Amino acid sequence: MDVTLARTFLTVAETGSFIDAARNMNVTQSTVSARIKSLEDLLGQPLFSRSHTGADLTVAGEQFRKHALALVRVWQHAQLEIGMSSQHRDHLAFGAPMSFWDSFLLKWVSWLRQSMPDIAVSASAGRAQLLTQRLVEGTLDLAIMYRPIQPPGLLIEHLFDEEIVLVTSTPVRTRRSSSDYLFIDWGSDFQQDHAAAYPELTTAGLHLDIGSAGINYILTNPATGYFPRRLVARHLSSGRLRQPSRARKFVYPVYMVYPEARDEEAYEPILAGLRKAAARLS
Incomplete structure (x- = not known):
């Protein structure tokens, strides 16, 4: 399949419009329409439902989206490797x-x-x-990932166990409150375990899906949150952060695949x- 067809499909899916897709790709609307028609003929299914408000993916279009992304990634990967x-x-x-x-x-x-x-x-x-x-x-x-699934053709090897611990930058004699709590997203397993252990903190006022960058926040603001020990070890040693007593820790195996x-x-x-x-x- 011509990878241009896949790129055109993804652009229409993203913009929701043949007109906007044509503008983004610097081609005519008729060119976009012809490419989508060629793709639908190849697949034997309509990929978009057209209306005066734009173009919405059909069920077949939704299913094809992940394959179109894969086709584009494979092509880009091939170009990269050949260029190098x-x-x-x-x-x-x-x-x-x-x-x-x-x-x-x-x-x-x-x-x-x-x-x-x-x-x-x-x-x-x-x-x-x-x-x-x-x-x-x-x-x-x-x-590298936590608890991977194992599709056929892939090997999984344990690397280490990740310990995620509660740390705080609040002064020792200051009573912690939920308003000071910082929730960092360390993956779906952590989300589930954290919700079970601390149901009262599932609606914390600050949720950050920025991984280790959250350390900068807790170092510059009085706050409490969970971080992998390897990321906060030096701050614990220096005293900039401390571990509250009796706080629960979470341990997850890390694998290379x-x-x-x-x-x-x-x-x-x-x-x-x-x-x-x-x-x-x-």
Whole structure:
């Protein structure tokens, strides 16, 4: 399939309009209509329901959206790897949720670039579901995540156990209140466990889906919240943060996920370096 058809479909789906899609892609509306017609002929199903208010995805269109995204990603990945091939002997694409970058993966990337400078590296942040999809479609070579599912063709290896602990920057003699509580989203498992342990805090006044960047808030404002211990260890040691007594902690296993069918000679030094980086967190 021409990847342009997939891109056109996604643009119409995003804008909800053939006219706006044509404007965004700098082509005529008739060109957009012809491309969508060609795509619908190929698939044998209408992808949009047209009306005077715009274009809405049909059931078939909703189902095709994830495949269109995958087609575009695969094409972009191919362009990236081919473009890098003249200067690098290989290319590693890997991803992880945002929370793993600080104090862990950025250090590993630094080691990787120093140890294997002839390997190009591209990295991205994302949630487990998207990372798994990209592993299956072949646009990722390696992913780090909590409690992954295991589709056929992927291997899962335990790296370390993540301990998420309650920390506070409020003065010692200050009584904490729910208005000072900061909820950081550390994934669906944490959300469920946190809601069960602290139902009164499920409607906290401040919810931040920004991962480790939330540390900057708690360091500059009197607040309390949960963070991975590896992210706050130095602040606990320096006294800028402290752990409330008798507070519950949450522990989640962290895994690396990679293809079962792989070049083991090329992969093993990379995986070995990641294992060593994870061991230093213990």
